[in-house]
Amino acid sequence: MVVPPPPPPPSVSLPVSLDSAILPTEVELLQPFTTIGTTPEDAIFQLRDCKDGTVPLRVVVSRYLSSPHQHSFPAEKLYMILGRLRCLYYSICKYNEGVASPTPVFLQYWRQRTLDQLSGFGYQVANANEPISIIGLRELIDKLEEVFVEEIRNAQQLIQSGLITFDGLSELFHPETPVKGVIGLGGTPGIFMLTEYYYEERRSLLGMEKSFHWSMEFVVTMGEHFTVAKFSEALSGWTGVRARPLSELSYVPLDPADRDTLQKQGEKYVQFGVGGPHYVAYSPHTFFLHNSAASSSGASLSRSGGSQLPKGGRIMIDPARGALLGHHASQGMDEPTQAMTQLAGRYRRWKNTAQSTGGSSPETLVLWDTVPNELRIFCWPAVVGFSFSAKAWGHVLISGLEPIQFHDNAFDQLVLAEDRKQLIRALVRYGGDDNTDDIIGGKRGGSVFLLHGPPGVGKTLTAEAIAEVLHRPLYYVTMGELGMNPDEMERRLSDVLDLCAGWNALALLDEADVFLEQRSTADIMRNAMVCVMLRLLEYHPGILFLTTNRVRTFDPAFESRVTVALRYEQLTVESRIQVWKNLLQRVSIPIASDLKYEALGNHVLNGRQIKNAVRLAVALAKEQESPVTQSILETTLKITHLGRAEMKNDDSWKE
Incomplete structure (x- = not known):
């Protein structure tokens, strides 16, 4: 009788822990990671230091989790950085696509962005023309999605119904989907590119607190170049699993139905963002006055600020000049606005250093002359400009800009003698073409029109009609807006005339009686103001209209500086x-x-x-x-x- 062998001893179940000694097989040694367990609560990922690829997967994960020497990670920890892993993988795919077939968006954006991401792990790419690989990154993402398949499915179902839980935020966003955010522009959203999203846990007095983080980018003009602004936002977790409406979130994925409209808006932004001043019209409720602190220079004569104007008007879009005066295309304390303000400071430093050193600057900025088509949807929705209606700097929504409908027949309808019309038209068109400037260099080559006569006979209309015919701005200023002392008047009027000279605009100074009447020794203050005015006129290269209802006695100094004086009589x-x-x-x-x-x-x-x-x-x-x-x-x-x-x-x- 054959005695059967004794049964094998029962297997010993070793406890699973991060410190367990797990003997890998020969095949497992070739893998960047292995897993133990299959559920979110017990799954553990063991990452190895593989030498293949551009960056080891373990280095990426340990850097994201701030655990540089750790090799084993609970699945729940890795799930917190799943959004980061997805964004990194998306960048690498874009990079490798560009290496295989270079496109403008790769050369201007994706190459540098991906290389910057890798440098954050302490790695430099030896050859930027070769593909990048992080062995096991795609497989790690797939495995995490497999382990958390139930949680992901539940989150997606809630999102489909318009709700979201805090733990489901990572399924609301995706690297390839633009993000729409609420910003301080009268309800107009900003569109942002998502570069990272992840959860983070920190210990506090109340225990462990969990938060959700986004990192985003958008395209903005600095006046002479386009560049990329970066900012981050964080959302503290709400207690329990209670779902909230998506409408309560400040940032949500962009509805695909809105892409075409926002793409066209971005193309409009590129048109107006650089390339010199643009004179256009804006519709009601699209212009936002800047506050008085920012408007203390640059010929802003309006004293109110920070408000949205209910009326439309005409505006000179000039981000470059606006930036020099400290104006940005938003105001407030939100993160995108702060990012834009800080970036403008970096750009000024870069520009100043580049000018002083002949082109080199230690400040590293991504600068473009134009924006790749794929990134235009991420352009900021407003630009800086000067409203001639409000007489103030501010920012205007791109969606509200449109070409000006000039009244080309306005001058023909002006009730004025035909010989006077011909003289005015000839002087404003060709008066600065000859070489009759003063012997002393720098003196004016402009024209000064003095229009005097009773009210309501067409003096102001003459200047307005000329501006319409020439398709040029008209800056209308009254004496009361220039101040009551010589210093204040000189500063404000200098700003006005500088803007007019830079933009080829016509200036109209109404109620100019105080300047035109003959000076007397008894009024020292007025004499000083007249002297300031005479000096500024001497060097102004543009066209200036002075209007007055009455002049008893012309000051001889003004008579010599006026190109042509026209008397307007009562209407017949x-x-x-x-x-x-x-x-x-x-x-x-x-x-x-x-x-x-x-x-x-x-x-x-x-x-x-x-x-x-x-x-x-x-x-x-x-x-x-x-x-x-x-x-x-x-x-x-x-x-x-x-x-x-x-x-x-x-x-x-x-x-």
Whole structure:
């Protein structure tokens, strides 16, 4: 009888721990990592120092987890950096695609970004033209997704229903999907590229606290170059597993349906971001005044700041000049704005050093003349500019910019003698073309127009019409905006004229009586202001209009500096008829065909009063749902005449 061999001894189950002595097989020695356990609670990843590849996988993981000498990692720890691993893998794929087939976006962005990531691990690529590999990185990501498959599936299902838990945030974001963030631009979102996202645990007085972190980038102009701004955000964990609406998050993935619109917005940003000043129009609620601290220079005459203007207007987009004056395309304390401000400081240092050393600078910046097409969606949604309507610097939303619809026939409709029109048109177009400048270099080659006469006869309209014909800005300034002492006036007026010279803009100084009348020894303050004005006019190269309602005696010094002086008389009957016709042709509602323009012209009104009467008549016609008729116009004129008569006879102030 054959006695069977004794049964083998029972296997001893060794406890699994980070310090367990695990004898790897020959095949396992070739792998960058091995795993023990299959569930999130008990799975452990053993990483080895493989010499193949550009960077060992263990170095990457240990650097991300701040454990440089550790080889074994619980799955839950690795799951916290899954977003980081995904972003790194995405960068390497983009890099290797570019090495195989170089594109502008690779040469301008992905190559340097990926090399910077590798240098963060302490590794430099010997040959930038060869592919990069981190052996086992893709497999590690796949294994983590396998171990946490249930958690990932649950998070994705919640996201589909518009909800999110704190532990599910890592499944909301993906490296290839742009991120939409709420920023301080009146509800307009910024679009950002995600470079990292991960969880982090820190010990506090209340125990271990968990937070979620994003690192993002966006494209911004520095005036002469485009560059990339970087910032980070953190979100503290909320207790429990309660799901929140996605709408409560400051940053969410971009809806694919919005990509085309935002791509076009980015292309518009590239158009206006560099390449000199751009004179355009902006729509209502898209311009944001900068605060008084930032607007203390650069001819900002508006005293309010930080607000969103309800009206549209015209603006000179000039990020380069704005940056020199300390203006950036956002205001506030949010992280993207702070990143932009800090980057502007770095750019100024780079530029100053490069100019002083002939091109070299220790400051390392990514600078582009244009933005690769793939990155235009990440352009900042606003640019810096100067609003001629608000007379202030600020930033304007790209979505609100549009070409100016110039009124090219405005000068033809100006009620002015034809010979005067021809003289003005010739002087503003060709007055600076000859070589009749002063013998002393640096003196002005510009033109000064003095337009004087009673109110409402077309003085201001002349300057406005000239600006329309030339498609150039008109900077309108009154004496009250220049200050009441010589120093303040010199600073403000110098800023105004400097901007006008740099932008080829026309300047209109209204209410210039204080400058034009003859000086006297009794008024020292006014004499000083006149001297300042005379000196600034001497060196201004552009076109300046001075308007006044009255001048008793011209100062001889001003007479010699005025290129041409034009006297405007009260409107004649024929002139008033023409003004009525011009204004009524431009109203937005129908007008009766039997209007009696001769009867309207017999009313003794100036141009501004006629304009006000037309505005009132249009409002009354809309109220009555009627065209503008002779009866409505006469009713309006009767009311306005009565109102002016009552004001003249009102002596209640004597009581």
